[in-house]
Amino acid sequence: MGTMKALVFVGPGKIRLEEKPIPKVGPTDALVRITTTTICGTDIHILKGEYPVKPGLTIGHEPIGVIEELGSAVESVYEKGQRVVVGAITPCGQCFTCLDDRKSQCQGVAAGGWRFGNTIDGSQAEYLLVPYATANLQHIPEGVSDEQVLMCPDIMSTGFAGAENANVKIGDSVVVFAQGPIGLCATAGAKLKGATLIIAVDGIKERLVIAKKMGADITINYNHVDPVEEIMRLTKGQGVDVAIEALGTQGTFESCMRVLKPGGTLSSLGVYSGKLSIPADSFAAGLGDHKIITSLCPGGKERMRRLLNVVRSGRVDLQHLVTHEYKLDQIEEAYDLFMSQRDGVLKIAIKP
């Protein structure tokens, strides 16, 4: 086996492109040659040391590529050379937890289905070893570009889940706090599920413009208006049916609680650090029939198939979330851009 380039986590604040051996394929694995991948907000948490991973780990969890090699148990299911997209979360499908339909928590471990760039080497590399390949490789049909499906592995799957798991219904009002890539997809997901009043909140004007394209009926720039007050005004003091948190801070979480209708659902997508507080007043002292649900990105090939259906049907166009493109060789520059939120950057296509 030869070697490949891979972006590894060295230690808090430090990542580096290194040479690593191309991984060996076990019976239930597949080796995928990466053609496009991208950088996620979670990678930034990792880089900063806020979410701990083992030094030396290749990071990244959003793989698009071509099947290079197949394990013996997977050969009858796929063919070498097929273009595939793989979810950020790779459930095994066969453990007690997966069979109980809690697949993102594979093996009963918290976030256990999230392996790439977390517990095993990830996708910001020339090659990626995909475990449980039968459950996780989704063929990309002809005529669909890498860029069109680049949001499927994580951003789109997570964002949509924010609306799906909150059980958004026809005629619902929904607010989405933060309009980064995941929040934008939550906005799109709320629209896809039939919400009729979608309010998008952010502090960056360009993001609010895109939010409108993704389905927001109303946008709120928190630099100019107090979002809680404004949302209560827009809903005539009723609050919203569903509040989606797409950032991972105490402030946005608390704002979600404060605009929630009695009996409403707070759907949380953010990655938090430290304690999270629920103010008792916003919580009706526990008597408000509130639901707070958190969602980890759903994965597996069936999820990818459904998201591909969305892409191909044209219901949602996420290509314009891909604002920049870099070679893998320049990925450290790409990180710098992504962290700075300069130049209207949303998502960056990385090409090995």
Add this chain to the structure above:
Amino acid sequence: MGTMKALVFVGPGKIRLEEKPIPKVGPTDALVRITTTTICGTDIHILKGEYPVKPGLTIGHEPIGVIEELGSAVESVYEKGQRVVVGAITPCGQCFTCLDDRKSQCQGVAAGGWRFGNTIDGSQAEYLLVPYATANLQHIPEGVSDEQVLMCPDIMSTGFAGAENANVKIGDSVVVFAQGPIGLCATAGAKLKGATLIIAVDGIKERLVIAKKMGADITINYNHVDPVEEIMRLTKGQGVDVAIEALGTQGTFESCMRVLKPGGTLSSLGVYSGKLSIPADSFAAGLGDHKIITSLCPGGKERMRRLLNVVRSGRVDLQHLVTHEYKLDQIEEAYDLFMSQRDGVLKIAIKP
């Protein structure tokens, strides 16, 4: 109209039995002569001033009695002299929120369906005015005693809801933190729903004995064992499918989070004051697909009918939760006993 005795909230720390006019019946009301009522933990919160109500309000929300008078719009539905049980929560059934099946949050107001002893005069009195009577009076069939149904208005409805709203499934493991009357009913509810491992936690030995009768497979006295450690040991490190909080403190809430399986549900029944914190570690940083749901006691006559079904079928016997009986004239003594948790007191029947 004559007058009647009623227990009123005078101010924080002070309640008093007073004479009040017997209420007048409007077109959609019913007047019920109370034959039995009881005292709830929430009444203690009110007495202490921890849950604010207007001075002069009659407290109590667990009415059993006899129809004394019916409003013009209710006459065709019931007859005077019928024995009835009324839920603690009295939804109108006809507002947007009730029609959206969020009936405890009637009129879109947080806990809006909870009127008795909260926003209107309650049941610790000789007579009670029931609003939206068509939706709220449930006939008690012959052969069923007041004591048998005394838990229906609140304790049983709330406790069962803890298991129902958590969607307890056949084969689930469930822990219930605190085995006061509501916790005991949550234990019974978990059994009724098919849980096969039910762990009950409390610090009072007598309550744990009753917990066993209500369906607990295992009891934990937190004075002798650390419940979080013990539950993790019992579940082989997996945690439980459902954790029910039945007290309303940071400690029990946090313990619930710490024993919850990834993808599990924390079902909260307690009434909280102040901030509630979710420790990030127990929360998998928001990536654990956790659900936190709060339930206010479901009310309305259909709910009472279903709970009566449970009583009559003999599936659950709650009579032994009624440990003491007092005349309405001695209700202040009854409060004293109830607050002290002396003499194995669980629930006290109050007889006007």
Add this chain to the structure above:
Amino acid sequence: MGTMKALVFVGPGKIRLEEKPIPKVGPTDALVRITTTTICGTDIHILKGEYPVKPGLTIGHEPIGVIEELGSAVESVYEKGQRVVVGAITPCGQCFTCLDDRKSQCQGVAAGGWRFGNTIDGSQAEYLLVPYATANLQHIPEGVSDEQVLMCPDIMSTGFAGAENANVKIGDSVVVFAQGPIGLCATAGAKLKGATLIIAVDGIKERLVIAKKMGADITINYNHVDPVEEIMRLTKGQGVDVAIEALGTQGTFESCMRVLKPGGTLSSLGVYSGKLSIPADSFAAGLGDHKIITSLCPGGKERMRRLLNVVRSGRVDLQHLVTHEYKLDQIEEAYDLFMSQRDGVLKIAIKP
């Protein structure tokens, strides 16, 4: 009280515009002066004697109008002169069945919530008495025309329910058999809920053109292609996730079964007469985890509020379903046109 014009069912095959007394308002009623109403396929069943109603009954169940008078128990909720839309189904909100959230089956009677033009006088008249008015009058905001909301009482509520009750999910494939007004709304509902492959089947070319506007990705004219074969081809032999029946015949019902994926849902909206057969082969001998669900039009003011949200948000535009307009005086001509399906007729606005 004066008199009013009303279209009454005389006997099978015979309807007639007659003079009737304007109804008297009871305490929980409202009297609405009809400004626009319409004719439904169900009215045709009634006219033909296929669905039996009492001779002398005023038919019609799709009312838009102005509040003329309010019962004593409703006065505090609405004001005279308000423009309102009322659902075809008028649940009481307060019986055991409504409180059990099976509101269309009000009072536990099959289709018990359907009163207008079925068990009480209906809307094809100058005035309409609305029972349980508090639960059933929905204010129409300024700037929204009668024509814009004319589909809300029945067509839109029923059609959407076909998709909602089938629990259409993001990425699902859905077929809708028959593209009359209800089928067209089912098509729109499937799109609103996130289906990404929507196949519409009908035999009238013009209806298939409109189906495309309502969200169909693919249309099938059964005069040119065998729909079952074509749908199986389009889904690569898999079948669809959801098949919606919107006609009420053995043929369409059976076709729905034949294109259904194992584990899929047949959502039935049609009104059937005689026996309905499920062919065992299409049914996997009962081993296919199939679901067959029937939906009666959801009613009540909360439902109307949500449908108004859809109208106002512009998510779906149903105005072009209203193809013709007639005075109430000419309603018999309108029936003639509607039954003949001439001139591209879909729905006819009737103006008293």
Add this chain to the structure above:
Amino acid sequence: MGTMKALVFVGPGKIRLEEKPIPKVGPTDALVRITTTTICGTDIHILKGEYPVKPGLTIGHEPIGVIEELGSAVESVYEKGQRVVVGAITPCGQCFTCLDDRKSQCQGVAAGGWRFGNTIDGSQAEYLLVPYATANLQHIPEGVSDEQVLMCPDIMSTGFAGAENANVKIGDSVVVFAQGPIGLCATAGAKLKGATLIIAVDGIKERLVIAKKMGADITINYNHVDPVEEIMRLTKGQGVDVAIEALGTQGTFESCMRVLKPGGTLSSLGVYSGKLSIPADSFAAGLGDHKIITSLCPGGKERMRRLLNVVRSGRVDLQHLVTHEYKLDQIEEAYDLFMSQRDGVLKIAIKP
């Protein structure tokens, strides 16, 4: 490899114990030495030629045994010599359909998850090859006998699913038509889920006696009473919330429809042949918000784990359903007894 005894389907009306080679183990398989198995009503359908399988196939789908050999991909999950129970349905866990949580319809094929004694050799043999072993072997803990878990693979899983998929709620009324082994388990399942009125219907007195033990509140012998009339009388003309069909005939299916409450659920477990008719009158012409759902036995090791939880918790005792025991050598006699329904036979333990 040596040979083993296996009961094969020869042709309609004919089965025979034959010698066959012991199967070879592929990478994802396990070989289980059968210690106990049993005969199912479905096997009788197969024997009679009513449900077609390939001549030469070993029949039976209820395996208890000991792991004899493990495929290379399964070795790290289990150990040779472990006692295991395997579901009648063996989902792969990794296809699109399994990942969509329609596991009994594995690979998108109707009843595709049912392999044993249907599409591959079954359990009425000395050895059984288990496909997708990682997803399907459930360890039997010490102290639990073969007889205690013999109902888990099919009877208990199917019967419980009848109640689970109908979403039986606390306080529901449920009727179960037919009290063979599956019907008895449906009765037990209804009780486990919180139904408070359970009516069991059969024509064999002994089965009705056992039905009482399994949780029935009332039993009806259809030889003495008309069940439809009696159920309507017992429910005061309301009908039941849930009607479970556990036989597979037009008569029982139709009776279920006729006793169903508007808005109720018919949960079908039977295997049907020929057409099934829904009488329009019982169906409210399609306007009754009825649900008809069919369930194939849920399988996979998580399902077996949950059923084992039920067994171990003592919630339900199914051992007395095992009325007889035969050696594998005498299995043809056992079939004869089972088909005749002589001697109070319910289930027969077969011991290789």
